[in-house]
Structures are given as structure tokens and as C-alpha cells.
Amino acid sequence: MRPRHVYCGSPDVEDALLSELRRHSGDVSVLAPGLVRCGVLVDAVFARQVLIDAQLLQADNPAALAAAVLDVDGLPFAGSLIDVEAPELPRTGSRDKQRHPLTETAAVLQDTLRKKTEGRRQQGKLGAASSSRLRFVLTAPRQGWRAIGTDVDVDPLTAWPSPFPAGRAVAVEQSRNAPSSAHRKLEEGLAWLGDAPGAGDVVVDLGAAPGGWTRVLRDRGATVVAVDRAALDPMLARDPLVTHLRKDALDVDLGALAPAFVVCDVIWEPKITLVVVERALQVPGLRGIVATIKLKRPVDHDVVAQSVELATNTPGFSGRVKHLVANKLEVTLLIRRD
Ligand SMILES: C[S@@+](CC[C@H](N)C(=O)[O-])C[C@H]1O[C@@H](n2cnc3c(N)ncnc32)[C@H](O)[C@@H]1O
Structure with a gap:
């Protein structure tokens, strides 16, 4: 058979x-x-x-x-x-x-x-x-x-x-006081990653507004650099653990910020997200990356394959790309330092 x-x-x-x-x-x-x-x-x-x-x-x-x-x-x-x-x-x-x-x-x-x-x-x-x-x-x-x-x-x-x-990694309910429903994507992504930021870790959150992911990260005790041209949720904007950089995410000098994690939810062409992920992988001491790759129908499997290649074949890192329960027409790229 x-x-x-x-x-x-x-x-x-x-x-x-x-x-x-x-x-x-x-x-x-x-x-x-x-x-x-x-x-x-x-x-x-x-x-x-x-x-x-x-x-x-x-x-x-x-x-x-x-x-x-x-x-x-x-x-x-x-x-x-x-x-x-x-x-x-x-x-x-x-x-x-x-x-x-x-x-x-x-x-x-x-x-x-x-x-x-x-x-x-x-x-x-x-x-x-x-x-x-x-x-x-x-x-x-x-x-x-x-x-x-x-x-x-x-x-x-x-x-x-x-x-x-x-x-199904985590059953994350929509939190009533979350700035957006996007926080479920990050919780699920971190469960798959098998590592997560905690107290003392610097995390750069690209495309952070209104702040669902930033809230998840700061609730874990991380110090968050939230990058977005749009406004953050007012509570987060006042949060001492959060710094809002109101600028284009492509202009951020990741090396200077020396993050332990980079997370990215910017609605970009997949190839731009992959360039930013490649840049993040150059940051010394970086532990992990969670990035959403936004897709269109029909799905371009070549670009998905490029994401898989980057996640799985970067020396010194392990990774994976998955469509998560909380993903719409997008997939999540997950990379962790070995
Ligand atoms: C899907 S939303 C992010 C939602 C966010 N992760 C959350 O949990 O609330 C995408 C964000 O990317 C931002 N964005 C789009 N292009 C950008 C760019 N070039 N630089 C910085 N932010 C950008 C948008 O302003 C928007 O807030």
C-alpha cells in the first residue's frame, strides 16, 4: 500500500x-x-x-x-x-x-x-x-x-x-486590553521558536504599531525598541520599558541597538522582509528572529522557498517557516541561534 x-x-x-x-x-x-x-x-x-x-x-x-x-x-x-x-x-x-x-x-x-x-x-x-x-x-x-x-x-x-x-502551539485568546489582535501571532511564534525574550533583553519590534507585539514583549520583561511611523498605543508610548522610534524600519541601525531578538510584522514585499532578516542575522549576540512574510494569492512558492532557505541554511542558526494558527495570508519565519 x-x-x-x-x-x-x-x-x-x-x-x-x-x-x-x-x-x-x-x-x-x-x-x-x-x-x-x-x-x-x-x-x-x-x-x-x-x-x-x-x-x-x-x-x-x-x-x-x-x-x-x-x-x-x-x-x-x-x-x-x-x-x-x-x-x-x-x-x-x-x-x-x-x-x-x-x-x-x-x-x-x-x-x-x-x-x-x-x-x-x-x-x-x-x-x-x-x-x-x-x-x-x-x-x-x-x-x-x-x-x-x-x-x-x-x-x-x-x-x-x-x-x-x-x-497548535498555544491557545492564545484575544486579550481584551491588547492594542491589537496581532499579539496571538507573536505568542504562537515564540512557542515554536523555543526561546523568548525576558527581563534585560533588548528587542527591536519592527512595524510595532499599535503595539500588540510590543505589549507581549514588555509583559515578558524585555526592553522594547518599537519602530513604526504610526502612533503606538498611548499606554505603551508612556511605558518606561518601551522606546518608540518613529521612523522607517529600513533606516534602523540594528547593529547599534544590539538586540537579543528582532521581531518584524511590517507589511512589506517578502523580499524586503528577507533583506531585513539577513541584516538582523549579522547582529552579534542576536538570539532569535520572528518575522511575518506577507503573501498574496496565488502564493509565490519561490519566495516561500527562499524564506525556508534563509531560516534553515544560515550557519550558526536553526530555523523554520510555518503558517501559524494566527496567520492570515502570511507565514512566520522563525530563527534561533544554535
Ligand atoms: C500589521 S501592522 C503591525 C501590528 C503590530 N505587530 C501589532 O502587534 O500591533 C504593520 C505595521 O507596519 C508599519 N509599517 C509599514 N511600513 C513601515 C515602514 N517602512 N517602517 C516602519 N513601519 C512600517 C505600519 O505603520 C503598521 O503599523
Whole structure:
């Protein structure tokens, strides 16, 4: 049987995931909104999770589905790591308040599977827990795709499959007093980066206004140089941890500011963002970069590939480019010093 890897992403960029995977293989098809099957294994930018050699399981009732999910070629699943997820909803104006109709079913099934496995272990039927991880993504109340693997790499910046269930790093709610909803992008990006600024770190925030990212950074104790030609949220403008440089981000001398992190959310042509990221990589002592690459339809996969090349092939750094849950038609470039 041909291998079937199931890629999980956002239904909003399913077209981009399809065209990205088709650059690697002709063996690509949509299974459900945001779930795409492909015959080859790649770290797709527009997928946040991959189910390697996934199997479609279905049953007539919840108990039979639980039994099928834990049945691995006639043997009971012996790992202790079990993630059951619902697929992602398309983004609408009020997605924050929406939950996928399968979210509750996924939570109940996950609880059942974990209890069943724990019960079997306590009865001495399973032996010591293996380091296997079972991932199951529901596509209907009693149907979904399962993959079983061993997490050899758990670094969120490099691991594939992602250590985050369904590749959803952090469930960041819209904060009521945040200057913009953009803060969710940065929180999620920092979780993938596996490092984050803290007290005493200088961070340059390019394209900072109105200040969602700056707020995240200063709340972590960092000293922020917020660069934007537009006004910052008045509270942040008065904040002693924040300095507003009201100028063009291209005119900032990053070397002189000596930041530990550079973050960038400027709506630029991708090539300009990549030039600025290259400049940031020259800063001695720089620990990390989070930058959004703004895209248009149809997605220019050459420019996405250039971003991946910069993130993954810069000596002394590790990196990745991902479409995050909080990204619209953009991807996030993440780079961390080794
Ligand atoms: C998507 S918004 C940033 C939102 C911000 N990250 C937040 O969390 O609130 C993009 C920002 O880039 C700024 N911008 C666009 N071109 C710029 C440039 N050349 N130099 C500095 N800022 C720029 C805009 O004024 C705008 O505030």
C-alpha cells in the first residue's frame, strides 16, 4: 500500500498547502477541509502537523471507535502520549468564539483513550509505557486519521511531526486590553521558536504599531525598541520599558541597538522582509528572529522557498517557516541561534 501522510493545516490556506505539496509530488489530494494527503514526507510550510503513514479508522459507535484507535495491528497501544484533535475551522471574523463541532467529541475520545490505556497498564496488561505517541484527527464523529510514531525530536523549532497537538502551539485568546489582535501571532511564534525574550533583553519590534507585539514583549520583561511611523498605543508610548522610534524600519541601525531578538510584522514585499532578516542575522549576540512574510494569492512558492532557505541554511542558526494558527495570508519565519 502506498504511504499516506496526512498534513493538517488551516482550511483558509488549503490551496497554498496543495500547491506547495504538488511541488514535491503529484500524489496529493484533499481529505477534508484543511487535511491533505500526500505520498511524500516534507516539512510543509502550510501544514502545522503531519500524520506519518496515517490510517483511516471508522466505527459505528464511540466505544468501537475507541477500541479501533487503540488497536495497533492486533496489539493494544502501549504508549502514554495520546492526542486527539478536531480539524481546524476556516477563519471568519469571529473565529475566537467558534469551536469546531468535533472539539467536544475529540476531548471525550482523548479522555477515554487515556483512561483505557492507564487502566490496562494498572492491570499489568501493557508493561512499561513506551515512548510512542498516538495522534488521531477526527473528520467525523466516528471517523478519523491515526498515526503512531516515536518523537525522536521534541524541539518545537525542528521537530516534524510537531510536538504540539495538531501543530497548535498555544491557545492564545484575544486579550481584551491588547492594542491589537496581532499579539496571538507573536505568542504562537515564540512557542515554536523555543526561546523568548525576558527581563534585560533588548528587542527591536519592527512595524510595532499599535503595539500588540510590543505589549507581549514588555509583559515578558524585555526592553522594547518599537519602530513604526504610526502612533503606538498611548499606554505603551508612556511605558518606561518601551522606546518608540518613529521612523522607517529600513533606516534602523540594528547593529547599534544590539538586540537579543528582532521581531518584524511590517507589511512589506517578502523580499524586503528577507533583506531585513539577513541584516538582523549579522547582529552579534542576536538570539532569535520572528518575522511575518506577507503573501498574496496565488502564493509565490519561490519566495516561500527562499524564506525556508534563509531560516534553515544560515550557519550558526536553526530555523523554520510555518503558517501559524494566527496567520492570515502570511507565514512566520522563525530563527534561533544554535
Ligand atoms: C500589521 S501592522 C503591525 C501590528 C503590530 N505587530 C501589532 O502587534 O500591533 C504593520 C505595521 O507596519 C508599519 N509599517 C509599514 N511600513 C513601515 C515602514 N517602512 N517602517 C516602519 N513601519 C512600517 C505600519 O505603520 C503598521 O503599523
